[in-house]
Amino acid sequence: MRVELGTAIIPSAQVLEEMKGSTDGAVCVFDGIVRDNTCGRMTLFLDYEAYEEMALSQMRVLAAEALTRFPIRDVALLHRLGRLEVGETSVLIVVASAHRGAAFDACRWLIDTLKKTVPIWKKEHFADGVVWAAGEPFPDEIVAARETRETHE
Amino acid sequence: MRVELGTAIIPSAQVLEEMKGSTDGAVCVFDGIVRDNTCGRMTLFLDYEAYEEMALSQMRVLAAEALTRFPIRDVALLHRLGRLEVGETSVLIVVASAHRGAAFDACRWLIDTLKKTVPIWKKEHFADGVVWAAGEPFPDEIVAARETRETHE
């Protein structure tokens, strides 16, 4: 299990090669990279920040949970922070497994769950302005504000 | 679109890097590698052979169809032939897309369809014998023998 959160460039190709083991028949990779636009609006760069201690521990929990949920051998989960240029990798997930079905399923579950539960945010620096990217809604079980909203509005 | 079939080693890491474009937000990779065993039986090496002209054209058809079926930007589809050692890549699929859902879906569709329809076979050289690997059944629409079987048995 390899879990990393930091400002260094993510060496996708190298991580992919290092994750292969002799009992593996399938490696599935998700490489999330910075697009040059969001919905047609031109992106200059992105700035990622995290609640670092919590994000890292959440990432470890996710990686460990993937190893329990799916019949896979190993997982790498890396997320970058700080300023990222167009084309650079923000998140890399590599899943190694004897069979391909589990590798795909685990890889997709990891990115989908990471994007909803790991406390990382990004500021999008567009040619014409700066905004915090709208996140996906939290899963119901971790929305603290629900009752507050209903009670006080 | 990059489609290749041959005996040269597949440079997975390099293909991954070369496939990234500035409009992409997601790259999904399937890297199929030679396991050291099949169901516990120790593998020495594999020998892949193809109906080469047809396999290559089928691979081109699949890659083109993926670009039509899914909202993705580009596809790489490489398969190796000849003798492959444990740990080496037999098939590499890379899908680049603005969004991750389409990248995953296309990547999985490509490997699932390739394994059923592209005329490539492998001989498994085990420590204790040599066998042609059992393939997955052909999809109904391309089983030529069905009527023959029913009529003549």
Add this chain to the structure above:
Amino acid sequence: MARYATDMRVNVLYFGTLKDLFALPHEPLDVPDGATVETTLSLLRARTSKQSEVWRALAVAVNREYAGPATVLHEGDEVALLPPVSGGTQGRCER
């Protein structure tokens, strides 16, 4: 806010848009003894005007674990206010 003998002090952390809204990344906050996550959110909410959107989809972590509204706080707790996360790559266009 005056501090009473029965108050306890927690450390509130702001992230994303909330950091901009409160114009600081963290601050100590005195809350009544036995205060819950919900109580604390109400106190903080009362200090801002008209920013209802950000409060709707908020998650709270207490000592780095997600915590529901009824969670009771203790002296020295780290209470983080988390807007919807947006790690990974950019999401879909909303049209």
Add this chain to the structure above:
Amino acid sequence: MARYATDMRVNVLYFGTLKDLFALPHEPLDVPDGATVETTLSLLRARTSKQSEVWRALAVAVNREYAGPATVLHEGDEVALLPPVSGGTQGRCER
């Protein structure tokens, strides 16, 4: 097999286990004018004994495209007999 005036000649290609079964990778075959894929398979099948398994799941390609049993052959066609393919990586264990 004698060749008649109304016969035509096709080139049959064998792959995988079929190559072993026929002990050669390809051969010319004379088939009656108007013969179909099905006719041709029957002719070939009659030449082998007891190998029913391999014939069950066979696919045929005519001139490098998959062809159904009713496909009519023509002089010079390339007729490939294809056992279930097994490209990619190894499959699941059958237990």
